[in-house]
Amino acid sequence: MIASFLPRILVIDDLLGRQLPAGRNKERADMCGQFLLQDVTGDEDDKAGEMEVLAPIAQAVFFRGQRPPCALSGDIVENDLEGTLDFIRRGWDSPNVGQPLWSMVLLDLCFYTGSVTSNSFTEGMGEGRPADSDPDSYFGLQLLEAIHRQFADLPVAILSGKPSEPVSARYSALGVKAFLPRDDEESPQNLESVLKTYGLLPDASGKIIGQSLPLLLSLRDARVAAASRSNVLIRGESGTGKELFAKFIHHAGGRRTLVTVSAPGIEKHLLASELFGHKKGAFTGAGEKRQGKIKDANGGDFFVDEIGSMAVDVQASLLRVVEDGVVVPMGSNEPESVDVRFIFATNEDLEELVRAEKFRGDFLMRMRGKLIRLPSLRDRMEDLPLLIEHFVRKAEVSTPGAKERRIHPDAIKRMQQYPWPGNIRELGIVIQNAVEHFKLMTWLQPAHLQLEGAGVPPAAKPAAVTPSVKASPVSATPHPVSESGSRTLEGALGRAAAELVQLLKAALVKTATTRVGQADGEISITRAVALLTGNAKIKTPPAADLIKRIFRLYPAATDAILEGDPVLQNAFSTAQQLRSESLTGTVLRLDGLNLHILPADSQTGDAGQPVEVTLDSRTQIEIDRASATVSDLKPGMYVRVTPSAGVAEKVVATTTAPRKRTRTKISD
Amino acid sequence: MSETGWLRRRAALNHDWLKNQYLPAVWNFCRVLGGQVRSPDVLARFPRQTLPQWEQRRGELELLLDDFDRMMSPRILLGQKQFASLDPGVRKWMGDVVDALWRVRYPVARWVLDAQRSYREMDAMYNSLKHALEPLAEPSPAARPQTLRTAVEFRKACSALTRCIEILPHRVEIL
Numbered sequence A: 001m002i003a004s005f006l007p008r009i010l011v012i013d014d015l016l017g018r019q020l021p022a023g024r025n026k027e028r029a030d031m032c033g034q035f036l037l038q039d040v041t042g043d044e045d046d047k048a049g050e051m052e053v054l055a056p057i058a059q060a061v062f063f064r065g066q067r068p069p070c071a072l073s074g075d076i077v078e079n080d081l082e083g084t085l086d087f088i089r090r091g092w093d094s095p096n097v098g099q100p101l102w103s104m105v106l107l108d109l110c111f112y113t114g115s116v117t118s119n120s121f122t123e124g125m126g127e128g129r130p131a132d133s134d135p136d137s138y139f140g141l142q143l144l145e146a147i148h149r150q151f152a153d154l155p156v157a158i159l160s161g162k163p164s165e166p167v168s169a170r171y172s173a174l175g176v177k178a179f180l181p182r183d184d185e186e187s188p189q190n191l192e193s194v195l196k197t198y199g200l201l202p203d204a205s206g207k208i209i210g211q212s213l214p215l216l217l218s219l220r221d222a223r224v225a226a227a228s229r230s231n232v233l234i235r236g237e238s239g240t241g242k243e244l245f246a247k248f249i250h251h252a253g254g255r256r257t258l259v260t261v262s263a264p265g266i267e268k269h270l271l272a273s274e275l276f277g278h279k280k281g282a283f284t285g286a287g288e289k290r291q292g293k294i295k296d297a298n299g300g301d302f303f304v305d306e307i308g309s310m311a312v313d314v315q316a317s318l319l320r321v322v323e324d325g326v327v328v329p330m331g332s333n334e335p336e337s338v339d340v341r342f343i344f345a346t347n348e349d350l351e352e353l354v355r356a357e358k359f360r361g362d363f364l365m366r367m368r369g370k371l372i373r374l375p376s377l378r379d380r381m382e383d384l385p386l387l388i389e390h391f392v393r394k395a396e397v398s399t400p401g402a403k404e405r406r407i408h409p410d411a412i413k414r415m416q417q418y419p420w421p422g423n424i425r426e427l428g429i430v431i432q433n434a435v436e437h438f439k440l441m442t443w444l445q446p447a448h449l450q451l452e453g454a455g456v457p458p459a460a461k462p463a464a465v466t467p468s469v470k471a472s473p474v475s476a477t478p479h480p481v482s483e484s485g486s487r488t489l490e491g492a493l494g495r496a497a498a499e500l501v502q503l504l505k506a507a508l509v510k511t512a513t514t515r516v517g518q519a520d521g522e523i524s525i526t527r528a529v530a531l532l533t534g535n536a537k538i539k540t541p542p543a544a545d546l547i548k549r550i551f552r553l554y555p556a557a558t559d560a561i562l563e564g565d566p567v568l569q570n571a572f573s574t575a576q577q578l579r580s581e582s583l584t585g586t587v588l589r590l591d592g593l594n595l596h597i598l599p600a601d602s603q604t605g606d607a608g609q610p611v612e613v614t615l616d617s618r619t620q621i622e623i624d625r626a627s628a629t630v631s632d633l634k635p636g637m638y639v640r641v642t643p644s645a646g647v648a649e650k651v652v653a654t655t656t657a658p659r660k661r662t663r664t665k666i667s668d
Numbered sequence B: 001m002s003e004t005g006w007l008r009r010r011a012a013l014n015h016d017w018l019k020n021q022y023l024p025a026v027w028n029f030c031r032v033l034g035g036q037v038r039s040p041d042v043l044a045r046f047p048r049q050t051l052p053q054w055e056q057r058r059g060e061l062e063l064l065l066d067d068f069d070r071m072m073s074p075r076i077l078l079g080q081k082q083f084a085s086l087d088p089g090v091r092k093w094m095g096d097v098v099d100a101l102w103r104v105r106y107p108v109a110r111w112v113l114d115a116q117r118s119y120r121e122m123d124a125m126y127n128s129l130k131h132a133l134e135p136l137a138e139p140s141p142a143a144r145p146q147t148l149r150t151a152v153e154f155r156k157a158c159s160a161l162t163r164c165i166e167i168l169p170h171r172v173e174i175l
Helices: A025-033 A080-089 A139-150 A167-172 A187-198 A211-225 A242-253 A268-276 A314-322 A350-355 A361-365 A377-398 A409-416 A423-437 A489-513 A523-533 A540-553 A555-563 A566-578 B005-031 B038-050 B054-072 B076-078 B087-103 B108-133 B142-165
Strands: A008-012 A038-039 A058-063 A076-079 A104-107 A156-160 A178-181 A232-235 A256-264 A301-305 A339-347 A368-375 A583-591 A596-599 A609-616 A622-623 A626-628 A638-642 A650-654
Touching: A008 A080, A008 A314, A025 A038, A025 A596, A025 B005, A038 A583, A080 A139, A104 A139, A104 A187, A139 A156, A156 A187, A211 A242, A211 A368, A211 A377, A211 A583, A232 A242, A232 A377, A242 A301, A242 A609, A242 B005, A268 A314, A314 A361, A314 A368, A350 A361, A350 A377, A377 A409, A377 A423, A423 A555, A489 A523, A489 A555, A489 A566, A523 A540, A540 A555, A540 A566, A555 A566, A583 A609, A596 A638, B005 B038, B005 B054, B005 B142, B054 B108, B054 B142, B076 B087, B087 B108
Parallel strands: A008 A058, A008 A104, A038 A058, A104 A156, A156 A178, A232 A339, A232 A368, A256 A301, A301 A339, A622 A650
Antiparallel strands: A583 A596, A583 A638, A596 A609, A622 A626, A638 A650
16 A cells, blocks of 8 residues: 555646536646646546556645636636635545545645636636735735644645746745746746655655655655755653654665664773774773774764763763764874764753753754654554554564454554553554454454553543553442442452452563563463562462462452453463362263363362363373274273363363272262 | 737747646657656657647747747736826836846847747757657557657756746836
8 A cells, every 4th residue: 555655746727726617627737747647636527548648656636715616607616715725624634534634735836726718728717816926915925824724734845837037935935845947948947846855745665654744754754854964863761753754755765784782781981982983092902903883984974872871971972973074083192084974863851851861952953963753652542543553464464373363443543542662662562462363363353462561541641651550440440349349348359359360461461572573471370470570480280279269269250350461461371370279079070171170179179160161172081091082981990181271171081990099989 | 019918929829728737748748758657648649649739839939939038028017007197208218227227137139049949949840749740640559669769858958948937026126
């Protein structure tokens, strides 16, 4: 879908936008050929097959900007400011499903009004009033002022046969991106260039996904930044894709080399050497001369991630490179020239760091050559369906054995209600986990999503940068204890159990390793219980026991929570497997797949109450260490069933009682 | 005829017809010849209907250029009613002075010469293209590259002429 995307532009022009009662708007067709546009206005029925632009640069919707849109001889044509603004709004505030926003508006200057006569220069056109051609009263400029006021982010270019000079001061003050003369040989090429630079276009490579206005504005700024050699500062919350944008700018700029450094990823005392290089013997351990990473990036781009955590003294040295384009390796006095464009990124409040004297103010000034702000996922929720689709397909590919799945609308709805404090990175992790944990499912369901604190309205959720246990809204989650039971001991037990389960959930989410595509992305019951109990040295078996105890505390309250929560299901099932309690006893009878057992206490040999274990057709059965089937089990056999609860996975039976055990034989 | 009449004639010829209709049609024809646009309709219609519009309107353009320095000279302001009481001899004398100053201050002669030269070049290119298209009802695939080169030259001549006409003043100004 992204690869075949064509920008959608709106052309507001009386001649090109007019509708004709019969036949085609020939001027419009010629203009589409001239500028290589695909007419998608949809107001002409008979043009299919008559003309086809083979490689259009954009789709164009034509609008007259006047009433009536289809004027006949004798009609009076008048300009329609409000109607035109309404039309713009329809493709801007709420475009139809699957339709992109206007990428750009192409605006005419002179609109002919008045009577439509048989002498009118072209069919359906007004014959023109003196004010129409007066630069001081061009309707195009009135429209431009209104667009600038009401749709400030919408890029506008003027396409006109009128001279630009009399109106250039006015239109340039109103944010116009370009003036394209109708008669200029270069105009078709210039339109494509203006559209690529200033138009609101998604990333054609498909690496940055989304078509929302906040994202398109960031992409537009990135394209403009890429076209120059000014340094760039990318700001945005954690997980918004700053590195992806840095790569986008680099590729769009067409330079050969991109060197990336993450400031906190390098030991502080090695950072200067890493960046600037060193001479042999410059410091202890500097055995050989080394070229720094900035020199490695010569002729290209140098991306410094998390610049806010760079030491102030290293900032001072880096400032010299940024200002003067020279590097002085450690241990040297000889500056070396470099041609490097810096792309910095941060999620920190650099101005606050400057006030706290943790960041140099002069460095910040130099960094802000071109500023790109990345929207949080909360600010571009309309992109969520596209992003979900992308991450689901990606997770299916990276998860061996995962089935292709459809995305349930309720799952999308649930994700739309979540505030995504970890932004797109968190979304990717949540979906990866969902696919890994439910890889055989053919639907992505709400129950598959491990959303921390899901169900809390976004407004109530703090905009934390990373998930935290504190963010888990234990008290906000309705628990299944009835109001009538709230004052009873059972009610108190139920509330306590439900709260414990929610605390466990928060601890499981918090301690889950969060790298998509890695095996350690799964939950860890040991880490979760360590966090929950404050005992960092706790071992896995007692952790599993604690989890089982939590769920057995008051099953009436916790079963319902467990049922709808894949994270908790996973934890409980892991705990059970790790601390399985084999059931041993004597077979009383077998009803189909229901095995009635009289359990024997291994210590005393006393018989307990009969229990029923449900087998299924896949249950492994061994009798005297040989494989067997359910029908081979007989009353009176001594059996061990593992695990003890739920569906039995393995039944081991012996035909004779083990020694030193007392067994009770009961006939059928 | 007043200066507004000349301006109106220019708008109708240069803006409404040459820039907004004729030139885009030539562009589209070039796109079709170049294989960027598929349109049997344009291929058939352009040589018969669109291209010959030049022959129908070139006379008007020629006249427009011939009239320019007479209709747009500030001398014309002396014909307005506030100067009606002026002695004809004085009006004539003042008119000559204003006109001479206008021609000194602005490159009027060059404007006119450039526009007339562009006009002649376009006319010549028109004949070349017409000649290239004459043997067939529409250009054969084999002849298209050569026809395209000629059409592009015609289009460039057309653009140059519109610019030469556009550069002529848009109002009569007192010096």
